[in-house]
């Protein structure tokens with residue numbers, strides 16, 4: 001039943017011996033290939049697939065050797081197209097694949113909870129029993145489908161899970177995790193583009209850039225191997241200048257030409273000062289602003305209302321507006337003006353008016369470099385110089401568009417201001433600027449191909465309810481924090497079935513003790529089912545646990561794509577080899593099909609061939625499937641998209657880039673002058689931690705970051721490759737500046753208790769100059785404290801009781817902010833209740 005340590009040793013030792021590459025074989029579990037175990041492989045097979053360890057879908061090839069009747073992973077390399085190699089790469093993490101298969105934390109069979117919820121005690125059951133229990137629970141709620149709530153993001157079939165529950169079971173309540181990831185970026189840029197614009201909506205054109213500025217973004221740590229990190233290395237090779245703002249030193253600051261270590265959540269001050277200089281010293285691109293933006297729009301100086309909007313004869317469904325025509329000094333509609341003024345200020349029919357550009361200039365006029373220096377410590381003359389360097393190198397210069405955007409309360413505004421700067425420079429859509437990626441292909445849903453009976457989602461949704469309670473700008477499909485709040489408050493209704501597919505909900509949302517306690521209560525959530533490969537913080541609260549294979553251990557049922565470059569890469573994820581003996585994991589799609597059958601949505605005898613489904617998808621998209629299968633990828637489009645709008649009019653009122661959004665002006669006018677994310681004009685918004693005044697001697701802001709080998713909340717944390725490399729890199733703990741450690745009497749290696757507003761974590765101190773004195777920094781999710789969430793699972797198997805620790809071997813002394821912060825406080829209700837995961841004060845107590 002179980003994989004014994006000896007079996008794991010034997011298999012992986014063979015893998016090491018048969019490998020052509022220096023594989024990342026963990027030291028202790030798999031010591032050294034012994035003579036006798038190095039039998040020559042009898043065959044080697046190549047499986048083309050895509051890596052989804054951190055979800056980017058980088059095309060990879062897995063070589064599988066057959067040795068003495070056993071299949072072993074021999075090597076893992078990136079897959080590429082000779083002509084477009086610059087867009088293909090893989091990082092180091094897939095090198096852990098041989099080890100991942102044998103993680104002691106693997107879930108081996110379906111499990112049913114025994115004992116109280118949240119104790120982490122289970123017994124093994126059969127798949128038949130597990131599926132029948134699940135189908136019964138779901139049936140109970142088919143008349144109230146909204147009480148089935150689904151969290152699903154990762155995996156090749158994350159989207160399929162959501163559409164299955166929406167369109168087959170009819171729940172409006174399916175969501176992903178972006179409100180803990182990039183929602184701050186998306187909403188911050190919404191007023192400019194008229195639509196949520198996430199990180200994947202852009203392609204930073206590093207390869208052709210002369211200057212790139214990074215604020216809270218680290219392509220050398222938060223890796224997107226295919227294609228951003230690869231293009232970033234190309235940019236550096238092409239002598240792109242690199243300026244970095246961070247709260248700590250990293251591989252990126254080592255590479256940088258210039259870097260500034262600043263207090264957490266204060267980048268916005270630097271950005272506002274840059275914008276101020278660009279506007280007051282007229283460093284902007286005049287033609288670009290006139291042609292592609294509403295910068296010349298006249299607004300009343302007192303109310304900021306547009307003076308006049310009228311249907312645009314040149315753009316269907318869009319409005320044009322009154323401008324001041326410099327050609328002859330007359331007011332007319334922009335579509336009729338020869339030379340719309342950017343800097344007009346005067347009166348129109350007796351009322352003072354000015355252009356949008358001047359409204360912005362006036363809004364930021366007090367945010368001088370000297371003001372920013374006081375907040376950030378960045379010298380005022382360095383900010384001035386950077387503004388000029390950006391303008392001199394424009395349009396091949398930009399502030400990176402970022403990735404994670406849910407750390408601080410003010411990140412929406414930061415992303416808005418940074419994009420405004422790129423627009424002022426004329427860099428958005430330019431070669432060497434922030435360009436646009438190829439876009440995503442559309443594939444027919446496997447639900448339709450298989451003919452599963454469909455319905456329509458109905459009932460009051462969780463986001464619908466919270467919107468009615470005043471939460472603004474909820475990004476569709478991105479409200480996992482609102483699920484946490486609904487569970488904590490029991491509103492708008494108790495959840496019937498919480499279906500969690502490849503999301504480590506408890507670890508990834510800001511929940512702290514409040515969520516951990518609420519999850520134990522069956523009156524708030526009747527039944528919790530978790531699908532995963534390994535045990536984690538979330539499986540502790542499950543009633544039913546269903547093991548799924550790793551992404552390379554089964555044949556997925558749907559084509560996928562990598563979408564972060566000009567090149568639209570379709571990938572056909574393929575099975576490389578089976579899960580190890582003793583692991584009875586089943587693919588997500590198989591589980592959905594079995595549910596559909598039990599609910600009468602698919603004939604009981606229907607047989608499903610995942611390859612046939614993918615072939616059909618490919619054919620309908622005009623892709624040659626035989627070739628796709630052979631190569632593992634297909635390229636749909638390869639055209640650079642250099643255009644300020646990305647090709648067509650935007651979904652704003654005017655169809656243009658709106659530097660001040662016309663709808664926001666109407667909706668949020670009362671916020672003008674307030675330090676609020678809803679202010680239609682750029683403004684300073686302090687981070688939440690700052691509102692308390694200063695930090696006491698024992699108080700810090702805890703910042704989590706991506707280390708090149710870690711991957712957020714998932715199984716990578718348990719790989720020896722990762723924990724060893726963190727230890728060797730002096731990163732398995734929390735980094736503290738020597739000046740602070742001294743004052744607290746702490747020495748390297750000391751254990752401390754971190755006490756947050758809503759939970760605690762025990763951490764090991766690493767004393768280093770590399771962090772800002774206000775900050776404690778650590779790779780994300782490297783800790784678990786049993787005072788908040790249990791750390792071990794006990795499983796009754798047919799052959800005895802098995803105990804599995806999540807963080808063993810002395811690990812787990814890093815941090816997870818989500819167990820410290822308060823989910824009712826460190827959130828941004830103005831931005832869909834997204835998390836502000838780092839934005840609170842944590843007290844350090846010596847142990």
Ligand SMILES: Nc1nc2c(c(=O)[nH]1)N[C@H]1C(S)=C(S)[C@@H](COP(=O)(O)OP(=O)(O)OC[C@H]3O[C@@H](n4cnc5c(=O)[nH]c(N)nc54)[C@H](O)[C@@H]3O)O[C@H]1N2
Nearest residue numbers: 052053154177181502503504508712713714715780817818
């Ligand atoms: N405190 C704090 N919280 C954070 C963050 C932080 O830095 N600090 N980061 C946030 C960010 S940016 C994100 S994107 C979310 C992510 O948080 P999650 O949505 O939870 O994503 P993952 O960490 O990828 O974990 C997904 C779960 O699916 C399982 N799984 C199975 N197969 C696969 C696979 O092939 N790929 C992946 N990825 N998982 C698989 C993993 O074991 C894991 O349990 O967390 C957010 N939460």
Ligand SMILES: Nc1nc2c(c(=O)[nH]1)N[C@H]1C(S)=C(S)[C@@H](COP(=O)(O)OP(=O)(O)OC[C@H]3O[C@@H](n4cnc5c(=O)[nH]c(N)nc54)[C@H](O)[C@@H]3O)O[C@H]1N2
Nearest residue numbers: 216217218222223245246264265404705706707708711712
């Ligand atoms: N290795 C690795 N790569 C990944 C992932 C992974 O799990 N592991 N996940 C992917 C995902 S889901 C995401 S969202 C991206 C995230 O990609 P990034 O957003 O680049 O990742 P982070 O490391 O969270 O943050 C970048 C930097 O911001 C710094 N920082 C924190 N607070 C501040 C601040 O107030 N000001 C400034 N200037 N800097 C600050 C951190 O120290 C860190 O160096 O990475 C993707 N790539």
Ligand code: SF4
Nearest residue numbers: 051054056058091225
């Ligand atoms: S960046 Fe690395 S871990 Fe993430 S999907 Fe690509 S290869 Fe896998």
Ligand SMILES: [Mo]
Nearest residue numbers: 180181182404
């Ligand atoms: Mo993320």
